[in-house]
Amino acid sequence: MKKCVIxxxxxxxxxxxxxxxxxxxxxxxxxxxxxxxxxxxSMADLERDSKQCDLFVYQPTNDKHGDSSxxxxxxxxxxxAETISFAYVYNHAFYPLTEHGGKYIGAxxxxxxxxxxxxxxxLNHYDQGTMDFALWSRFxxxxxxxxxxxENTDLKLTKWMLEHRNSRILLNVNHPTSIxxxxxxxxxxxxxxxxxxxxxxxxxxxLTGLPCTLPHSAYxxxxxxxxxxxxxxxxxxxxxxxxxxxxxxxxxxxxxxxTKEDELFGG
Numbered sequence: 389m390k391k392c393v394i395x396x397x398x399x400x401x402x403x404x405x406x407x408x409x410x411x412x413x414x415x416x417x418x419x420x421x422x423x424x425x426x427x428x429x430s431m432a433d434l435e436r437d438s439k440q441c442d443l444f445v446y447q448p449t450n451d452k453h454g455d456s457s458x459x460x461x462x463x464x465x466x467x468x469a470e471t472i473s474f475a476y477v478y479n480h481a482f483y484p485l486t487e488h489g490g491k492y493i494g495a496x497x498x499x500x501x502x503x504x505x506x507x508x509x510x511l512n513h514y515d516q517g518t519m520d521f522a523l524w525s526r527f528x529x530x531x532x533x534x535x536x537x538x539e540n541t542d543l544k545l546t547k548w549m550l551e552h553r554n555s556r557i558l559l560n561v562n563h564p565t566s567i568x569x570x571x572x573x574x575x576x577x578x579x580x581x582x583x584x585x586x587x588x589x590x591x592x593x594x595l596t597g598l599p600c601t602l603p604h605s606a607y608x609x610x611x612x613x614x615x616x617x618x619x620x621x622x623x624x625x626x627x628x629x630x631x632x633x634x635x636x637x638x639x640x641x642x643x644x645x646x647t648k649e650d651e652l653f654g655g
Contacts, residue, residue: 390414393437395461396447397421397562399477402569402596403445403576410577411585414443421449424456431455438464445472445576448541472579474572475537477545480561481527482612483602484519485629492633493561497522497529503637514630515623523611527553543575554613556593556604563598566591 392414394400400418407416417437423429434456438444444465446458454460462471480486486493498521502510513519535546548571549557557568564572570589577584594601603622608614 390442391437391440392416392443392445393419393434393441394445395419395421395434395438395458396445396474397476398598399447399474399562399564399572400445401598402564402566403573405596406566406569406573407576409587410573411582411587412573412577417441421447421456421458434461435464439466441465441469443470443472443580445474447476448473448537470580472543472576473541474543474576475534475541475545476562477534477558477564477568478562479527479530479534479549479558481523481530482556482558482608483561484521484605484607484626485633486561486602487629487632488561492629492636494521494526495633497526503634507631507634510630510634511627514627517606517610519607521607521611523608542579543572545572554615556614556616559594559598559601561602563594563600564596565593566595569596 390413392412394403394416398420400420404416404418407414419429419434419437424431424434438461444462446461449456449458451457451459458473465471480493483494485495502513502519505513510519531546531550534549538544538546545568548568552567555565555567557565559565570591574584603619603625604616605622605626606618607626609616609618
């Protein structure tokens with residue numbers, strides 16, 4: 389059996405799950421770039437398996453990551469091995485706010501006037517469903533970055549994400565749902581020139597079992613026209629993030645809600 393190495397972040401897990409359902413007949417080994425970087429997976433094992441693979445599927449990472457960069461790993465694979473690349477998927481517009489490392493992603497796009505209101509007035513806007521989370525500008529901002537990253541990749545999701553924005557395609561800012569993994573897997577099969585065998589396409593949102601799912605908000609259903617009810621805990625969850633962000637805006641000296649692009653979109 390031919391051997392395939394998938395080298396990316398946790399988005400590799402979805403490919404490893406769905407590709408065999410489509411008739412992908414390679415032995416798959418997954419290496420997660422962040423686990424290689426922090427030593428949870430062996431660099432020596434990655435190099436060994438890459439040198440023996442027939443197909444190397446990867447997310448591009450530049451040489452700032454040293455030996456673990458995809459640029460370096462591409463020098464290790466056999467001459468006969470095929471390569472297929474896909475970009476890191478990230479979009480924060482499907483959630484009103486997202487907390488990461490004490491920062492609230494999305495807040496930097498929201499009209500500054502909201503943070504200057506008394507807290508009860510801000511929360512009243514939120515509770516009444518009239519708050520503007522700048523979802524469209526955030527969606528396009530992230531999509532533009534996705535398109536930039538996909539300029540030189542084999543698989544591309546920008547257009548698909550635009551066309552499927554009324555479906556739940558992300559469990560959080562960077563964990564795809566099953567329908568996105570199905571699309572990505574189908575593109576990979578087509579890139580190899582392989583026929584896709586008939587398989588079930590209606591899967592639970594998180595068949596891959598990725599962690600850190602965020603609650604789905606009524607704001608998102610309304611704005612993107614999703615035929616999906618809000619999760620029961622969503623309203624209070626995002627209300628709490630709003631209060632925390634408002635407090636930082638008011639009282640944290642020198643605090644800025646702006647998050648650098650590198651932090652937003654990963655390495």
